[in-house]
Structures are given as C-alpha cells and as structure tokens.
Amino acid sequence: MSVTIQIPTPLRRFTGDQGDVVVEGTTVGEAMQDLTRRHPALQRHLYTDDGALRSFVNLFLNDEDVRHLQKEATPVAAGDTLSIIPSIAGGAGSAL
Amino acid sequence: MSVPADLPQLSPAEIRHYSRHLIMPEVGTAGQRKLKAAKVLTVGAGGLGSPLGLYLAAAGVGTLGMVDFDVVDESNLHRQVLFGRSSVGRPKIQAATDRLRDLNPHIKIVPHELRLDSSNALELFRDYDIVVDGTDNFQTRYLVNDACVLLGKPNVYGSIFRFEGQVSIFWGARGPCYRCLFPEPPPPGLVPSCAEGGVLGVLPGIIGSLQANEVIKLIVGVGDPMIGRLLLFDALKMKFRELKLRKDPGCPICSEHPTQTGLIDYDQFCGIEPHAETVEAAFEISTPQLKAWMDEGRPLTVLDVRNPQEWEICRIEGSTLIPLPELQDRLGELDPASTIVTLCHSGMRSARAVNFLRQMGYSRAINLAGGINAWSLQVDPSVPMY
Numbered sequence: 001m002s003v004t005i006q007i008p009t010p011l012r013r014f015t016g017d018q019g020d021v022v023v024e025g026t027t028v029g030e031a032m033q034d035l036t037r038r039h040p041a042l043q044r045h046l047y048t049d050d051g052a053l054r055s056f057v058n059l060f061l062n063d064e065d066v067r068h069l070q071k072e073a074t075p076v077a078a079g080d081t082l083s084i085i086p087s088i089a090g091g092a093g094s095a096l
Numbered sequence: 097m098s099v100p101a102d103l104p105q106l107s108p109a110e111i112r113h114y115s116r117h118l119i120m121p122e123v124g125t126a127g128q129r130k131l132k133a134a135k136v137l138t139v140g141a142g143g144l145g146s147p148l149g150l151y152l153a154a155a156g157v158g159t160l161g162m163v164d165f166d167v168v169d170e171s172n173l174h175r176q177v178l179f180g181r182s183s184v185g186r187p188k189i190q191a192a193t194d195r196l197r198d199l200n201p202h203i204k205i206v207p208h209e210l211r212l213d214s215s216n217a218l219e220l221f222r223d224y225d226i227v228v229d230g231t232d233n234f235q236t237r238y239l240v241n242d243a244c245v246l247l248g249k250p251n252v253y254g255s256i257f258r259f260e261g262q263v264s265i266f267w268g269a270r271g272p273c274y275r276c277l278f279p280e281p282p283p284p285g286l287v288p289s290c291a292e293g294g295v296l297g298v299l300p301g302i303i304g305s306l307q308a309n310e311v312i313k314l315i316v317g318v319g320d321p322m323i324g325r326l327l328l329f330d331a332l333k334m335k336f337r338e339l340k341l342r343k344d345p346g347c348p349i350c351s352e353h354p355t356q357t358g359l360i361d362y363d364q365f366c367g368i369e370p371h372a373e374t375v376e377a378a379f380e381i382s383t384p385q386l387k388a389w390m391d392e393g394r395p396l397t398v399l400d401v402r403n404p405q406e407w408e409i410c411r412i413e414g415s416t417l418i419p420l421p422e423l424q425d426r427l428g429e430l431d432p433a434s435t436i437v438t439l440c441h442s443g444m445r446s447a448r449a450v451n452f453l454r455q456m457g458y459s460r461a462i463n464l465a466g467g468i469n470a471w472s473l474q475v476d477p478s479v480p481m482y
Binding site: 008009010013019041044054055056058060063064065067068083085086087088089090 | 143144231232233234237254255256257258259260261262277278279280281282283295300326328333337338339340341342344421422424425
C-alpha cells in the first residue's frame with residue numbers, strides 16, 4: 001500500500017531535501033517505519049530510544065490527527081497522505 | 097465575544113476613513129462600530145506583529161494593545177514592515193506606536209513595553225477581548241495559550257518557519273487550544289529559530305495578514321472563524337492545506353477536568369535552562385587567543401557548526417564545516433585526540449557542540465566565545481558581520 005508522507009521543512013535535511021516521500025505500509029506505524037528505513041537519520045528525531053513516537057511529533061492522516069483515530073495502528077489506504085506537522089515557533093528570535 | 101449594547105458612534109472623520117468598510121454589507125456601520133468597541137492585544141511587534149498592527153489599526157480596532165520589549169535591528173527590516181531605517185535602535189513598541197498613530201489617529205494604541213511572563217500575562221490579557229499570538233518562541237506560545245484558556249479569550253495564532261506558516265484560532269471555551277494540538281514542545285535545539293533557520297521576508301506578511309483577517313471576522317461576527325481548523329501554508333508549493341483539530345479530552349488546561357488551573361514556569365516546561373547553554377570557562381577561548389594559536393601553528397581543528405548558508409556568507413580560513421544538526425552522524429570525521437575549537441555565529445550553538453563532543457569523549461573540544469561575530473570585531477574586520 002503506497003502512501004505519501006509529507007516532511008516538514010525542519011526535517012527535510014534528513015530526507016535529502018525531499019518534501020514528499022512515498023512509502024509502503026498498511027498502518028500509520030508501518031508507513032512511518034518504512035520512512036525511517038529509507039531515511040535512517042530521521043529515526044532519532046521522530047522516535048525515542050525505546051522506539052516510541054516522540055510526544056511532540058504530530059501525525060495527520062489526510063486531515064485528521066491520528067491521536068483521534070487509532071494512533072499508529074490506524075489503517076492507511078493507497079493514495080493516503082500522512083503529514084508530519086511540525087511545532088514551529090517562528091517569528092524573529094535573537095541572534096544565536 | 098460580547099459586544100457592548102451601546103456601541104460607540106462614528107465621527108465624520110471616522111466615516112471618511114472607514115468608508116470602504118462602511119459600504120460593504122458584511123461590515124457596514126454596525127460592524128465598524130463593533131471594531132471601534134473592540135480591544136485587541138497583539139503579543140509581539142515583529143514579523144507577524146507588523147502586518148497585524150498595520151491592518152488592525154487601519155481597520156479601526158478601537159483599542160489596540162501591543163506587547164514587546166525588543167529594539168529594532170537592521171536584520172528585522174527585511175520582514176518587519178512597521179519599521180524603517182530611522183527606527184533602527186529604537187524600542188519596537190515606541191516605533192510601532194508612532195507609526196500606527198500616524199496611520200490612524202482615531203484609535204487608541206496601548207504600548208506595553210515589557211517581557212510577557214507568568215507574573216503579568218493574566219492581568220494584561222484581562223482588559224482585552226482577543227489576543228493575537230505573534231511571538232517567536234515556544235515558552236511564550238504556551239504562556240499565551242494558557243492565559244487565554246484561563247480567561248476564556250480567543251487566541252488568534254500564527255506561526256512561521258522559512259517558507260511555511262500555520263494559522264488557527266485556539267479558543268478553549270469553543271474548541272481546541274494550542275495544547276490540544278501540541279501537547280509538548282520539542283526539546284530546545286531541535287527546531288531551529290528564524291535566527292538560525294532564516295525566514296522568507298514576505299511570509300510573516302502573509303501569515304500575519306491572515307491572522308488580522310480572523311481577528312476582524314471575530315469582531316464583526318462574519319464568516320467562518322478558524323476555530324478547530326489549522327491552516328498550513330507552503331510558500332514554495334504555493335499551497336494552502338487545512339487540517340481538522342479536535343479538543344483533547346485529556347488536555348491539561350482546556351478539558352472539562354483540567355489538571356492545570358494557573359500559569360506555570362514556561363521556561364521549565366519547554367526545557368529551557370535559566371542561562372542558555374553555557375560551557376565551563378576552562379572549555380572556552382577568546383578570538384584573539386585562537387588567532388594567537390593559529391599564528392603559532394598549533395595543531396588544531398577549527399570546527400564551524402553553522403549552516404552551509406551561513407558558511408557562504410563568511411568563514412574563518414582553514415575551518416571545517418559540520419552543521420550542528422549533522423554533528424552526531426558525522427562524529428567519525430573528527431579525531432578525538434586533536435584540539436577542536438568549535439565556532440558558530442555568536443557562540444551558542446558551538447557551546448552545545450562542545451558539551452556534546454565532551455560527552456562523546458572529545459576531551460580537547462573547546463568553544464570559541466562570541467563566535468564568528470567576535471572574530472569579525474576583534475580579529476579580522478574583513479569578515480562580514482550578519
């Protein structure tokens with residue numbers, strides 16, 4: 001089952017600047033695992049050392065937050081879009 | 097939002113100023129009088145605060161408060177269109193107040209030149225109907241959210257990063273709040289700030305204008321406010337997307353049984369150390385010291401941990417570039433036995449790098465205090481400052 005994962009700008013440096021990555025899987029969790037298999041540098045940004053999805057990583061299947069579906073067990077259908085929604089603070093920020 | 101029964105009248109001068117609003121059926125005289133009666137607070141007078149301030153003042157929001165404590169810097173001017181060259185060095189709040197009073201003398205501009213924190217937010221917000229979040233850091237975003245939830249006020253949210261923006265209205269009394277979407281902030285250092293990551297100058301113009309639009313709709317009571325919806329904007333793809341947001345039944349602050357009933361320490365919540373990242377003095381050298389070492393021909397690796405785009409602007413001759421986010425994966429390129437001097441823009445990211453390298457056994461890693469800016473000031477003025 002091919003689904004597209006949308007990678008937010010802050011994480012694109014770990015996907016070779018790809019914004020959309022096509023992966024295989026039947027659930028949200030499987031699709032995400034396939035993503036980190038293809039781009040291992042993403043692993044520690046998305047998952048804890050224990051393999052749990054980090055609490056600040058927000059996943060939306062099409063336009064729904066997977067936390068309100070079946071989380072990582074949510075089934076995906078061919079052509080679905082899974083989006084990683086970044087927490088961005090933006091604005092100016094003092095010079096670092 | 098409650099609208100006072102006795103809406104203020106419009107003067108002939110106001111009628112001239114707002115005539116293009118007044119002839120629209122969706123606004124009309126009643127809508128304009130609601131705008132005049134409204135009290136809106138924008139938190140931040142920067143990239144988002146600029147279009148917010150300009151459009152809300154122009155539109156006739158009767159009481160417009162602005163909070164900021166910063167001073168206008170040259171590097172603000174590519175996006176903070178409230179300010180001009182004559183504003184550089186002035187407190188943003190003062191420059192903004194002058195600009196907005198010139199734009200619309202019929203409204204009351206209320207300058208709050210202060211740093212918003214848990215001790216003043218509730219008192220400050222209490223006097224306003226709507227709060228607009230134009231801040232630039234996670235601590236203040238959680239603070240603004242929580243204060244709005246506790247007071248039952250709408251929080252018109254906008255956020256930007258490079259080419260991406262987000263807009264929503266978080267209103268605990270009528271829908272989800274910021275914490276329902278983002279229960280926890282990312283750890284410090286994971287998401288670069290605009291000072292590190294940059295931002296397209298026009299992006300805050302777009303996102304701040306969308307926030308202003310939502311504010312005006314809320315006040316006038318027209319259209320579909322963005323409660324329970326998150327708008328995502330991608331300036332490169334030129335695409336808007338919308339996601340559904342739901343109230344988290346376990347939300348610590350806006351759910352039916354909140355576990356948090358007051359404001360908290362947001363630096364702690366966001367994992368911010370009280371004094372940014374520091375390295376022990378023994379693990380730090382000054383730029384003249386580094387110059388002396390280099391002149392002596394001492395064997396050392398000068399490790400620049402900035403981003404490649406910053407490296408393009410300027411660099412120290414002979415330095416090696418490994419951007420901080422890649423350091424962990426590229427450790428193999430460094431010799432643990434060598435002296436490694438880390439540097440960045442002003443010494444913060446390189447301090448993180450030194451602490452990390454020392455943890456990993458690179459016991460001769462030291463930080464260049466003040467970064468390449470200090471190098472430019474104290475050693476080599478031909479290196480441009482940015």
